[in-house]
Amino acid sequence: MVSYRKRGSVWQYEISYKDTSGKYKKLRKSGFPRKSDAISAAAQLQTNHPNLISFQSGKQIFSDYFEHWINLYKKPTVSNITFIKYQNTLQHAKQLFKGIRLSDLSRTVYQQKINKFAETHSIRTVHTFHKQLKSALLDAFDEKIISIDPTRKTVINGTPPRKQRMTLDYKETKLLVKHLDLNMLEDLVIYVAIVTGMRFAEILGLTPADIDTQNNIISITKTWDYKFNSGFKPTKTKSSQRDIVVDSETIKAIHKFVSHHKIPETNPIFVYNSHSIVSAEINKILSSKLNGLGIARIPFHGLRHTHASILLYSGVNLLSVSKRLGHSNVTTTQQTYLHIIKEMEEQDDNKIIILLQAIK
Known part of the structure; x- marks a missing residue:
């Protein structure tokens, strides 16, 4: 229902409508010099926005809409870790889109904000940020809260990824092992990563029951949730459940630590x-140790790559390395360590030539 009235020297229209709860609301606008202008403006509004509830929703601050959206659609359905990522996106959105209403979001405005975010973040981070915002805005577009999709044809940029060293060479590995105190928890964790290639969560998931002191075998059947400390969790994939053969000195070091601290069989x-x-803590400790030895830093996960690299350079079969790492297939191992495999192929070519020459 629309009504018109004169306020001083100008005209005003007033549109009555029901909100989602059934309550009557009013939308007013004044400042029209003639009544016909007010009638024309009200008609235009109703034509362009037949659902006035959605039109009014467009006046929401974008970050407020996004916060409501992630709590309504994401919180009940995604994992805690994934929801934390949505909450991080929300915090960035509050700063980046501060005060901007949904109805004010054009493709130009959205692209400008994405470009600003890209100045200090990697392409991968910008892509994730954009993907989460886009999902919410597409819902707003479907519900006719906004009249256009501001994310259409968005160009994703970002800072170049940092080149990070990921492996130690054989001499550096020996030097690091030589300076580890295996009576210390953090040092023993680093040592186990070097000699087994296990993932951090897999190492934390080890219990005394997983250590076979008779056959020098470590069984990997679970992981530990170190992000939320919620307890044991399944391994990354089914193939991640595996037995790893190690030397007797490694088994003795773990057994000594377990005995000293009187750790029950089923406790981590x-x-x-x-x-x-x-x-973050184990990375900091590892970096400190490497720095003290004059070795360029690598992340803790780099110890897994170091383990695999040493085995491959030593001529260990690719399939054996793949199984030891718990990869789901050999292709994953090939793709990850392709540079090493190519080097090994060149060495094999030289061996073949020498062998053929010896036959003649």
Whole structure:
């Protein structure tokens, strides 16, 4: 229902409508010099926005809409870790789109904000940020809260990824191992990563029951949730469940640590009172040790790559390395360590030539 009235020297229109709760609301606008202008403007509004509830929703601050959207659609359906990523996106959106209403979001405005975000973030981070915002805005577009899709044909940029060293060479690995105190929890964690190639969560998931002291075998059947300390979790994939053969000295070092701290058979070896060190802490400790030895830093996960590289350079079969790492297939191992495989092929070519020459 539309009504018109004169306020002083100008005209005003007033549109009555029901909101989602059934309550009557009013939308007013004044400042029209003639009544016919007010009638024309009200008609135009109703033509362009037959659903006035959606039109009014477009006046929401974008970050407020996104916050409501992630709590309504994402919180009940995604994991805690994934929801934390949505909350991080929300915090960035509050700063980047501060004060901007949904109805004010054009393709130009959205692209400008994405470009601003890209100045200090990697392409991968910008893509994730854009993907989450886009999902919410497409819902707003479907519900006719906004009249256009501001994310259409968005160009994704970002800072170049940093080139990070990911492996130690054989001499550096020996030097690091030589300076580890295996009576210390953090040092033993680093040592186990070097000699097994296990992932950080897999190491934290080890219990005394997983250590076969008779056959020198470590069984990997679970991981530990070090992000939320919620307890044991399944391995990354089914193929990640595996047995790893190690030397007797490694088994003795773990057994000594377990005995000294009187760790029960089913308790995690490297977790105290259900709390473990987190990846940031172990990375900091590893970096400090490498720096003290004059070795360029690598991340903790780089110890897994170091283990695999040493085995491959030593001529260990690719399939054996793949199984030891818990990869789901050999292709994953080939793609990850392609540069090493190519080097090994060149060495094999030289061996073949020498062998053929010796036959003649």
